[in-house]
Amino acid sequence: TREHILLARQVGVPALVVYLNKVDMVDDPELLDLVELEVRELLSKYEFPGDEIPIVKGSALAALEGRDEEMGKKSIEALMQAVDDYIPQPDRPKDKPFLMP
Incomplete structure (x- = not known):
């Protein structure tokens, strides 16, 4: 997680949404709250708005398996x-020629 946040900061990612995965493996909701707090502190440390960034808790495997x-x-x-609510749509000029990198 730390490396992902640092990399996002270094390459200039303007906005993030966090998915706290594998919550089905944790029985204690207080532990999940503690992890969320630590992630928010880490985001703030790397100059992201830690208190504003949405953090969604879930299990990708449970979604894939339909349980x-x-x-x-x-x-x-x-x-x-x-993602739809928090990540802004990039401004794409439509009056200029198409350039593919």
Whole structure:
């Protein structure tokens, strides 16, 4: 996680959404809250708005396997909604020639 946040900062990623995966393997909700707090502190340390960035908790494996709809499918839907709501659409000039890098 630390490396991903650092890399995002170094390459100039302007906005992030965090998916806290594998929550189905943790029985204690307080532990999940502690992990979320640590992730927010880490985001703030690397100059991201840690208190504002959406953090979605879920289980990608549960979504793939079609079990535990709340932690699986619904968490993926919540993640995509957070991406749609929080990540701004890039400004793409349409009046200029197409340039492919």
